[in-house]
Amino acid sequence: MKDVMGLIYTGENDIRLRELTLVRAVAALPVAGRYRVIDFLMSSLVNSGMRNVGVITQKNYHSLMDHLGSGKEWDLHGKNQGLVILPPFLTRENVGVYAGLLDALKSNTGYLRRSRQEYIVLTNSHTIYNADFRGMLRQHVETGADITIMYTRDPAMRRCAGGDETAFFSTDETGRISGIEIDPTEPSRECASLEVYLLKRETLRYLVEQGAANGLHDFGRDIIQRLVNEGSMKVCGYEYKDRVWRLDSVQSYFRFNMDILDTQVRHELFKHPVYTKVRDDMPARYIGEPNVQGSLIANGSVVEGTVINSVLFRGVRVAKGAVVRNCVVMQDAQIQEGAEIDHCILDKQAIIRRNGRLIGPEAYPIVIAKDVVI
């Protein structure tokens, strides 16, 4: 996989994640107690052997850049290659803030040109999986496809919120995509695209430059869908069989965190290591006799109260007599003495004061924004 590079696009629509993405890109969203969404993608790319990974940033990319740093946590701090962060910029040919993936790619053709790998894996940043792309490359070469798109048949992924450019397709018996629909009201095709594209780097450059020359903006509709409809390139599907999550709303964010409380699901998701920025916290401390059940607790936490069916990030404090049920509590948040929360998502450094009580409805957890004190 030395001959494959990775490129992660982090500019997707995040309107339904509300306060959670007010201060950050989806890619930088904290998940699973100590990670950011992008850690899973970065780790998948690196574990598959890639040594050159580009990250196209769009808005609110400060927290993302802070998290990725030099790329050393992913062993991407090499001399000639490694991690390349690609923020938007203004030049004569460049539009500044990107209108979409195609725009972003057009602005970064220089990076595509300078890279030396034959193939490229292009991904979005709001899906969570732990894939080994070597299988995908093998299939891509064997089928002689021009473009291979990773998909899932998981019925849970056959939903479509609209406005997200979600693609669904069907394949013929050779694996070639026979028809594709984007943002349908009700998906009629069984394969949900994971927006992971594998193709030759030169092919991508050609498509991007042609697309821009023709005044096109939308990678999914104007390029992929057109190629499938015209049949001018061989576009194939590659099935990813493990569990995958798309984080496009507060509910789906919450569900992912709750899903990994299941030991089997968690073991599957972490079967290849997932790397992240290190914080050098001490181990979690249990003081006195707290009651903790069915929860994930990160280093640096201090637990004296009750924690049930919840995910606590690094440095969270649950005081004596406090009760935390069905919650996602991000780093350094505090639940003080006698407070009770249920079905809540507490963003970083949020504080629930003494004897405070916040009970969210099961269907829609309450989000407490970063640094808010209640």
Add this chain to the structure above:
Amino acid sequence: MRKKQCVAMLLAGGQGSRLGILTKKMAKPAVPYGGKYRIIDFPLSNCSNSGIDVVGVLTQYRPLELNAYIGSGSPWDLDLTNGGVFVLPPYVTGKSGEWYRGTANAIYQNIGFIQQYDPDYVLILSGDHIYKMDYNAMLMDHIHNDADCTIAVREVPWEEASRFGIMNTDENNRIVEFEEKPPKPKSNKASMGVYIFTWKKLYQYLTEDEADPKSSNDFGKNIIPNMLRDGQRLFAYTFDGYWKDVGTIESLWEANMDLLRQPMPIDLYDKKWRVYARNPGMPPHYVAPGAKISGSLVTEGCEVFGEVAGSVLFAGVTVGAGAQVTDSVVMPHAVIERGAIVRRAIVAEGAHIGPGCIVGEETGNIAVVGPGASLGAGVEVKAGEQIDADLLQKA
């Protein structure tokens, strides 16, 4: 190489034989401590936090584990273009080569390394203790006193003073006499084995010591007494923070238990003085429904289905359903199967305790299950027993 004001030399060559089975295959500084650390993380983090960015680590006994752990030094921010951490094993010159014959000889053999940085001062450390100390404050004291050597001391209880190397000082903290384990101590200032030397002076004394065939080439036995004999300026620097020698099974266990006290005698939360460690990179720990954890430290990657009380669990430990772990230290990736009982014990890295085993007793000495040892179902390990993986295989 650019000049450095101070270079640290960390003596990490000792076996620490009193740690028994735990140091059979690794040097003492590599022994795990406190859920996610190894002993050497403390002096290395102290250096990093004190702004001392050249550290030579002198290894000799079983260095593999230590070398692999230190790596490029990046966990301690010691992977620098100009400086950083260097592992210094004994080496061969010409036709002969030799092991480090003593602490002073180990430094003598690495004079070349030190001189690359043309330092004014050299800090000598050991990799045997758990403590957080600002070496820079000590260095300032050394400079202020215009000292030739400054020795860090801590005041021990008078009744224990005869177990230590004791510094007798005058009213200015100048050392007038050094007594090794005095039966009738005149002072309670015990040496911590942390020295700062003015490099020119140390160079002189190392060279003289090396020329003396009767010398045992040791700082405590030779260099310090010789400097005192010659009337050099030696000062004591008093350190009053938490300091724990972890040289024996019992003291290693106790040092871990210290972290469970309220408040913690050594603050590992201090964001201004982080204790760094190589990170295992595992998901947060999981506590299953029905599990019970009280008064304990639990590290990332653990999965707890049973009961844990008053214990320290390192990264990736599994405690099966119905198992009970009490007053124990369970090192990385050990597995304690269902129904097993572990009391007052140290379960070393990668050990496997089969279902229904009983390890340790409620009283008596600490039981130890050695690194990688695997116990079948229902085995009993008595208080004070040590289980060696190699002997198990033969049996």
